Amino acid sequence: MSRKSSILLFALSILLFTGASFGGSKFFNSHPTLWKNPDILIWSLDKEPVIDPKEFCLSLKRANSGIGDPKCRLQGEWMRDSIAIRYATWLNANMDPALKPEYLKARHPAMQAKIQALEDQIVLYIATNGNNVNIALFDETASEPKAAGSILLSPDKISMGDEIADMFFDGTAKRRLSKEERKKKMTEPDEYFQEVPVFKMWAGIGMGYSQAQIPLTPDDWYSSHVNSQVGNYRITKDSVSLWNFLDDSDPYFTLYVGGTWYDFIGLELTYHYAKHHMKTDPEDTVYQELDHWNFSQHEIGLSAMFSRNYRPLTWLDITPFLFVGFQYSFFVEDIALKDGVKNPSKAYKARIKFEEAYKGALVGFGSHFIFLKHYGIGLRTGISSRGRNMYVDPSPDAAAESSVIGGFTPDWFIGVGLEYHLSLF
Amino acid sequence: MGCGHNYHWSKSHPLYKKAPYGKLAVAGSSEAFVLTRSSWFAKKLGWNPDSIQLKATAFCEQVFLDELRRAYPNYVKIPDQNFNHFPEESQRLDERIFMKGRLPEQGVVVKDSAGDIPPYILILHEFIVGTDLKRETYFDYALIHNEMTDKKTSTHISAIISYTLWDNERQRPLFSAVDEVQRPITKPTPEDLEALVRSAVKQIRINLYGGVS
Numbered sequence: 001m002s003r004k005s006s007i008l009l010f011a012l013s014i015l016l017f018t019g020a021s022f023g024g025s026k027f028f029n030s031h032p033t034l035w036k037n038p039d040i041l042i043w044s045l046d047k048e049p050v051i052d053p054k055e056f057c058l059s060l061k062r063a064n065s066g067i068g069d070p071k072c073r074l075q076g077e078w079m080r081d082s083i084a085i086r087y088a089t090w091l092n093a094n095m096d097p098a099l100k101p102e103y104l105k106a107r108h109p110a111m112q113a114k115i116q117a118l119e120d121q122i123v124l125y126i127a128t129n130g131n132n133v134n135i136a137l138f139d140e141t142a143s144e145p146k147a148a149g150s151i152l153l154s155p156d157k158i159s160m161g162d163e164i165a166d167m168f169f170d171g172t173a174k175r176r177l178s179k180e181e182r183k184k185k186m187t188e189p190d191e192y193f194q195e196v197p198v199f200k201m202w203a204g205i206g207m208g209y210s211q212a213q214i215p216l217t218p219d220d221w222y223s224s225h226v227n228s229q230v231g232n233y234r235i236t237k238d239s240v241s242l243w244n245f246l247d248d249s250d251p252y253f254t255l256y257v258g259g260t261w262y263d264f265i266g267l268e269l270t271y272h273y274a275k276h277h278m279k280t281d282p283e284d285t286v287y288q289e290l291d292h293w294n295f296s297q298h299e300i301g302l303s304a305m306f307s308r309n310y311r312p313l314t315w316l317d318i319t320p321f322l323f324v325g326f327q328y329s330f331f332v333e334d335i336a337l338k339d340g341v342k343n344p345s346k347a348y349k350a351r352i353k354f355e356e357a358y359k360g361a362l363v364g365f366g367s368h369f370i371f372l373k374h375y376g377i378g379l380r381t382g383i384s385s386r387g388r389n390m391y392v393d394p395s396p397d398a399a400a401e402s403s404v405i406g407g408f409t410p411d412w413f414i415g416v417g418l419e420y421h422l423s424l425f
Numbered sequence: 426m427g428c429g430h431n432y433h434w435s436k437s438h439p440l441y442k443k444a445p446y447g448k449l450a451v452a453g454s455s456e457a458f459v460l461t462r463s464s465w466f467a468k469k470l471g472w473n474p475d476s477i478q479l480k481a482t483a484f485c486e487q488v489f490l491d492e493l494r495r496a497y498p499n500y501v502k503i504p505d506q507n508f509n510h511f512p513e514e515s516q517r518l519d520e521r522i523f524m525k526g527r528l529p530e531q532g533v534v535v536k537d538s539a540g541d542i543p544p545y546i547l548i549l550h551e552f553i554v555g556t557d558l559k560r561e562t563y564f565d566y567a568l569i570h571n572e573m574t575d576k577k578t579s580t581h582i583s584a585i586i587s588y589t590l591w592d593n594e595r596q597r598p599l600f601s602a603v604d605e606v607q608r609p610i611t612k613p614t615p616e617d618l619e620a621l622v623r624s625a626v627k628q629i630r631i632n633l634y635g636g637v638s
Contacts, residue, residue, distance in 0.1 A: 085532070086530065086531060086532025086533060087531050087532055088532075089532045090531035090532040090595070090596055091531075093594075093595045093596075094595055094596075094597060096440060098439050098440060099439060099440070100439075103438070103439070103597070106531070107514065107528070107530070107531055108530060108531060111531075
């Protein structure tokens with residue numbers, strides 16, 4: 001065989017192959033709902049339908065494994081009805097790849113009524129037109145075909161059925177609703193137009209991480225505080241920030257409850273716990289007696305929230321929010337000497353004491369992601385502070401008074417929480 | 426008027442490829458003609474006010490059919506009993522323009538008096554004759570309930586024509602349109618009325634050619 005003729009043969013076989021696999025052409029397909037265990041009514045314009053209902057059911061099962069157990073029968077009523085026959089004849093003469101479905105609409109009111117009465121059944125219209133077979137799908141939702149196409153006529157009913165099944169029935173099949181479910185669904189208000197509850201509330205438990213440095217701000221704002229160490233139980237370069245004494249980057253745990261009115265304005269009460277180590281100078285020998293020295297940070301805050309609710313999907317609510325509030329902070333000391341140390345040093349007894357309580361502000365933003373109206377994940381980030389009012393009235397012995405320890409201690413936090421949401425009214 | 430709305434006064438079927446040539450059937454003309462301001466016309470034309478409606482519409486219909494016969498040598502008129510039993514339906518030309526008229530049923534061919542099946546039928550839905558008519562006021566659903574001021578003087582006699590070119594073989598509307606024709610007048614005569622109908626037919630023929638997609 002010469003090289004030329006082998007190339008020709010190859011080209012010819014490709015042509016044949018593509019011709020065979022693209023023998024049918026889809027005019028349009030708006031993917032009507034395909035039900036599991038569907039009822040397919042075959043509406044044939046020809047006396048002898050070009051496919052066999054039983055064989056077509058098997059073709060459907062072969063083409064779509066998720067379709068379940070289809071039932072196929074001839075749509076006898078429409079095949080005998082003169083109005084339906086007129087429309088079927090008309091459709092056969094008018095189907096064309098250039099036409100949108102609206103040009104194939106059934107105009108006769110009786111025909112429209114027939115289509116609307118289908119109730120979950122799919123009508124498969126089949127009509128031979130010369131060497132082709134015109135195919136269209138109808139369901140109850142429109143008086144025009146939902147899908148249409150044509151395939152080449154062949155005497156093999158099974159292969160015709162396979163081709164039709166591959167063309168139009170390859171989607172995912174949905175479970176059919178029972179009579180009660182259908183009735184309920186009819187009376188159910190549209191998900192997107194349901195009334196918004198007046199008040200929604202939530203409770204959550206979460207954890208996160210906080211540090212002195214606020215992201216995107218320069219290191220040198222913090223380095224003097226963060227790198228500072230405590231000598232001789234009380235000596236630091238500066239005592240305005242608690243981060244001079246305590247480790248700043250630590251995980252925290254939180255509990256919170258909150259509520260919003262009209263998905264817009266709300267209040268949230270938070271409890272926040274973290275444990276910080278004292279930054280004792282390792283070179284200072286006075287600490288040899290010390291087993292551990294930590295502070296537990298307890299904070300109770302109340303913030304106002306401004307939020308907005310979005311519902312991109314019926315099972316998902318996204319509620320971004322801003323919050324601003326105040327908090328009280330308490331640092332509880334936990335200190336112990338090593339076993340066997342009977343008499344602590346003088347420095348230990350005169351060690352630094354923090355204020356009993358600090359107050360501060362918190363501001364930030366975040367979002368609730370609420371699944372199925374109840375189960376939420378909350379993300380938030382913000383800045384919080386703890387301190388004392390540094391601008392007290394000057395007293396006569398002001399010069400002698402030491403400055404307030406931890407007078408200004410801000411930090412940045414980021415956290416995630418698991419939430420339960422409910423709406424009361 | 427129309428608040429700057431850009432109207433589409435006609436609609437072509439995507440498969441309207443060839444305008445009718447030489448051969449055309451007409452249906453619906455016997456109930457399409459309407460004369461507005463009939464007392465004014467009666468006074469100006471000197472016709473009896475009691476029979477002006479019948480006389481003028483019959484006159485206009487005759488001119489209309491004669492003019493079509495001149496334009497299409499193989500012209501036939503569909504007998505009323507073969508056509509007037511079809512129900513009225515509305516067709517949308519534009520988001521604000523809806524025209525109403527009888528259309529044959531899908532799958533049913535319309536026959537002429539000889540029993541033949543003409544390929545094209547010009548279905549005349551409405552032919553409104555009057556003075557200074559604007560088609561917006563009749564066919565824009567947002568304006569049809571507006572009351573018009575009654576004018577004492579008229580500068581034009583006018584006609585508004587709604588029609589559909591029907592593909593009788595495949596039972597589909599090939600071209601649907603609402604046309605407006607104006608003719609300046611000083612003192613109306615029957616010749617003016619005749620000329621108005623003639624120019625309406627001319628306008629229809631131009632549009633049938635122009636509507637081919």
